[in-house]
Amino acid sequence: MIEVEGVTHIYGEAANERVVLNEVNVTLDEPRIGVIGANGSGKSTFVRLINGLVVPTRGKVRVDGRDTTEDGREIRRRVGFCFTDPDAQIVMPTVREDIAFGLRRRGLSKAEVAARVGSALETYALEDHADHPAHLLSGGQKQLLALASVLVTEPDTLVLDEPTTLLDLRNAAKVSALVRTLDQQVILVNHHLDLLNDFDRVIVFDDTLLVFDGSAPEATDFYRRLMA
Amino acid sequence: MSTLGLYLPGSSPLHRLPAGAKLAAMLAVGVGSIFLDRYWSVGPAIALVLSGFAVAGIPFRTALRQVRPLVWIAGFVAAFHVVVNGWERAFVVVGVIAMLVLLASLVTLTTRTTDMVDAVVRACRPLRVVRVDPERIGLLLALSIRSVPVVVGLAEEVRDAQRARGLTASPRAFAVPLIVRSLRHADALGDALVARGVDD
Numbered sequence: 001m002i003e004v005e006g007v008t009h010i011y012g013e014a015a016n017e018r019v020v021l022n023e024v025n026v027t028l029d030e031p032r033i034g035v036i037g038a039n040g041s042g043k044s045t046f047v048r049l050i051n052g053l054v055v056p057t058r059g060k061v062r063v064d065g066r067d068t069t070e071d072g073r074e075i076r077r078r079v080g081f082c083f084t085d086p087d088a089q090i091v092m093p094t095v096r097e098d099i100a101f102g103l104r105r106r107g108l109s110k111a112e113v114a115a116r117v118g119s120a121l122e123t124y125a126l127e128d129h130a131d132h133p134a135h136l137l138s139g140g141q142k143q144l145l146a147l148a149s150v151l152v153t154e155p156d157t158l159v160l161d162e163p164t165t166l167l168d169l170r171n172a173a174k175v176s177a178l179v180r181t182l183d184q185q186v187i188l189v190n191h192h193l194d195l196l197n198d199f200d201r202v203i204v205f206d207d208t209l210l211v212f213d214g215s216a217p218e219a220t221d222f223y224r225r226l227m228a
Numbered sequence: 229m230s231t232l233g234l235y236l237p238g239s240s241p242l243h244r245l246p247a248g249a250k251l252a253a254m255l256a257v258g259v260g261s262i263f264l265d266r267y268w269s270v271g272p273a274i275a276l277v278l279s280g281f282a283v284a285g286i287p288f289r290t291a292l293r294q295v296r297p298l299v300w301i302a303g304f305v306a307a308f309h310v311v312v313n314g315w316e317r318a319f320v321v322v323g324v325i326a327m328l329v330l331l332a333s334l335v336t337l338t339t340r341t342t343d344m345v346d347a348v349v350r351a352c353r354p355l356r357v358v359r360v361d362p363e364r365i366g367l368l369l370a371l372s373i374r375s376v377p378v379v380v381g382l383a384e385e386v387r388d389a390q391r392a393r394g395l396t397a398s399p400r401a402f403a404v405p406l407i408v409r410s411l412r413h414a415d416a417l418g419d420a421l422v423a424r425g426v427d428d
Binding site for chain 2: 051
């Protein structure tokens with residue numbers, strides 16, 4: 001369960017400070033949660049708070065009772081994060097090595113790492129590219145690799161920050177279909193409102209404020225009216 | 229096919245050789261190359277390295293691609309030495325540089341990055357006594373290798389944008405956006421590393 005209590009976040013200092021989130025209060029415990037909002041509304045900062053990539057200027061964010069300000073490392077083991085641009089999160093030269101990266105840092109044996117990587121390559125249809133340089137993959141394959149590299153570490157929650165923004169419709173649908181099969185709690189920031197149709201809950205941000213919290217049809221309808 | 233010296237899977241004796249042994253051999257050849265000071269000794273040294281490509285089953289054209297980016301620098305260095313020290317010295321200097329680049333490429337083409345990183349981490353373990361984290365050095369090596377195609381890709385994007393706007397030969401219009409994009413990428417990569425647990 002994710003608890004966000006009285007969270008305000010401010011970038012910069014003194015004269016240059018910019019409030020990007022203002023007094024957000026919300027508890028998230030549904031399996032599928034969508035986050036929508038205009039560019040600069042604060043939604044990306046909000047999801048970065050959830051795995052401690054950003055710590056709040058004021059207020060508290062807790063994941064399963066742990067405070068992200070004090071327990072960031074443990075929280076990042078539980079909350080996986082997938083960014084918009086896969087190129088920015090693929091850190092190893094080849095597909096196999098990138099999937100293994102997170103596992104190797106958890107001190108698993110070589111045999112266990114190899115077994116889990118092999119299984120992930122198969123699950124995400126990347127086995128034919130296992131030893132290929134990651135930069136030669138297509139955009140969709142890169143995003144699948146980014147997802148595989150996060151999911152292989154078996155996080156309890158997966159946060160995805162606009163993972164389909166750089167993809168064509170076919171690859172966006174592929175990533176979306178994959179997300180639907182996950183057992184983890186999923187928090188998805190997305191501009192493709194259709195991909196949120198079957199989500200349990202959708203929250204809407206506008207101009208640093210959480211302005212709507214409800215079912216997917218209600219939230220997308222609210223958002224369309226807000227943007228009109 | 230690798231154009232940037234990244235690992236090419238294979239089962240040759242060179243592929244099977246431990247990463248540490250290959251890195252040690254490369255270091256030894258690098259240090260030993262200072263003794264290659266006769267023009268007739270450079271050709272056999274290059275031929276020996278090229279025979280390594282043959283043993284590894286890597287096509288000659290791939291070997292050639294590894295030294296192609298050197299052409300301009302090699303041309304400049306050769307011209308300098310021809311004027312200052314004569315053609316024999318120019319041949320030796322450029323030949324040794326080409327041989328070392330080929331050798332380094334042969335090592336990276338036949339060694340998984342993770343194996344290389346593991347070998348470097350093992351070699352750096354004694355540095356713990358002076359509070360240097362060997363894992364950090366290994367990560368630095370892996371990120372350096374990974375960043376080469378990323379920066380090449382950014383440079384291509386910037387060049388395309390330059391052409392689209394008609395700025396065909398402006399070094400500043402090329403360098404400034406490339407540096408800005410590279411720094412942005414580094415920033416995003418930093419976030420990704422933290423998100424993937426490299427946080428302390």
